[in-house]
Amino acid sequence: MSYISVGEFAKKWNIPERTVRYNCASGKISGCFLTGKTWNIPEDAVLPLKSKTEISHFNKLLKTLKEQKAMKLKGGIYHRTQIDLTYSSNRIEGGKLTQDQTRYIFETNTIGVSTASINVDDIIETTNHFRCIDSIIDNADLKLTESYIKELHFMLKSGTSDSRKDWFKVGDYKKLPNEVGGNETCLPKDVSVKMKELLSNYNSLKQKSIIDIIDFHQKFELIHPFQDGNGRVGRLVMFKECLANNVVPFIIDEELKLFYYRGLKEWDNIKEYLLDTCLTAQDNFKMLLNYFEIEFDHN
Numbered sequence: 001m002s003y004i005s006v007g008e009f010a011k012k013w014n015i016p017e018r019t020v021r022y023n024c025a026s027g028k029i030s031g032c033f034l035t036g037k038t039w040n041i042p043e044d045a046v047l048p049l050k051s052k053t054e055i056s057h058f059n060k061l062l063k064t065l066k067e068q069k070a071m072k073l074k075g076g077i078y079h080r081t082q083i084d085l086t087y088s089s090n091r092i093e094g095g096k097l098t099q100d101q102t103r104y105i106f107e108t109n110t111i112g113v114s115t116a117s118i119n120v121d122d123i124i125e126t127t128n129h130f131r132c133i134d135s136i137i138d139n140a141d142l143k144l145t146e147s148y149i150k151e152l153h154f155m156l157k158s159g160t161s162d163s164r165k166d167w168f169k170v171g172d173y174k175k176l177p178n179e180v181g182g183n184e185t186c187l188p189k190d191v192s193v194k195m196k197e198l199l200s201n202y203n204s205l206k207q208k209s210i211i212d213i214i215d216f217h218q219k220f221e222l223i224h225p226f227q228d229g230n231g232r233v234g235r236l237v238m239f240k241e242c243l244a245n246n247v248v249p250f251i252i253d254e255e256l257k258l259f260y261y262r263g264l265k266e267w268d269n270i271k272e273y274l275l276d277t278c279l280t281a282q283d284n285f286k287m288l289l290n291y292f293e294i295e296f297d298h299n
Contacts, residue, residue: 001031003040013047014211016279023048061294062243065137074107077292078137081251082106085239086129088253089232092260095122106130121160128156129232136240143203144241146195152233153226162228174227181261185224194223208245211271213238214278218267248289248296250281 006024010017024032024039028048032041061077068078087102096119097105104112105126111118132155139148154171162168169175173191186194202208202216217238224230235252242249252260256277263274289296 002043004043006039006041009041009045015047015209016211016275018279059246061248061289061296062137062140064292064294065243069134069137077288077294079106080288080292082130082133084253085133085235085251086126088251089235090122090126090129091254092252092257093231095125097122097126102126121162124159125156125232128158128160129236131155132232132236133239136236136243140240140243142244144199144237144244146192146199149195149225149233149237152236153229156229156232156236168227173225176227178224178227180221180224180230181265183265185222191223191225195225198223208241208247210242210247210278210282211275213241213245213247214274215267216241218264218274221264246297248282248286250278250285252277252281253284256281 004012006017006020009029010020013020020029020041021039023029024041029041029045031045032039034040064076065078065081067073068076073079083099083103083106086106087097087099090097090102101112101114101118104110105123109127111123132152135152135155142148150171150173157163157168157170160170163170167175173195174188177185177187179185198216198219202212205212208216217234220234220237221230226233239249239251241247259273259277263277266273286296
């Protein structure tokens with residue numbers, strides 16, 4: 001019998017190494033054994049199938065989000081997701097509202113008292129982002145399409161100062177070339193074709209893994225299809241697709257910002273940079289699920 005390492009098995013099946021170690025430790029991969037701290041895995045071992053119980057566990061999160069949204073429940077996972085995802089995504093893009101201000105807007109629909117001036121666009125985009133999160137919860141199970149991605153952009157940017165600019169197409173692809181982080185992006189004339197190709201390849205996958213979802217996100221950001229708002233729309237799509245594919249979702253916060261940008265830039269060369277950043281964010285979200293006693297797949 002020939003044996004392979006955790007890294008080799010992970011590469012063979014296109015899954016994170018931590019998932020392989022978990023499967024070995026929990027006996028889900030038959031015939032593997034430890035030598036010191038190293039797992040030896042039979043060369044012909046196959047990827048364990050998820051049981052119906054495991055899948056139903058994580059569907060409980062989406063069910064809970066929908067239930068708490070309908071109830072307008074405060075203090076639960078829906079409430080926390082709205083605040084954390086909105087605050088973190090806005091801060092990454094330069095938003096100035098604090099987490100407390102973001103929470104206050106969500107909870108009271110007012111901005112509260114502030115000694116500092118507040119950008120009106122920050123407030124509008126924050127309230128718009130709350131609506132976007134409601135939308136991805138309601139539409140989590142629907143196929144990802146160009147029209148839905150454009151709808152998210154329209155929802156996010158409506159009513160902002162950008163929406164009053166003739167050349168800024170809210171809810172439509174960019175009309176002027178742009179760049180991100182000093183790097184060139186897809187030219188406006190090529191965006192539609194590139195987006196159709198990206199979505200076609202992505203939707204051809206029957207079951208998307210976290211790697212597939214991150215890969216889509218990186219390619220989406222490289223195309224940079226909108227004049228502005230690409231990062232926030234892209235992260236909303238990532239969260240939606242995690243919910244749709246029984247993958248524990250994650251929120252990239254400000255502490256992970258630089259690692260996240262490095263990972264996006266280096267994805268084609270070293271996937272571990274962005275993958276490890278997202279897995280760290282996923283671990284943080286798992287702690288929230290544990291606190292709220294929501295079961296999920298531990299893989």
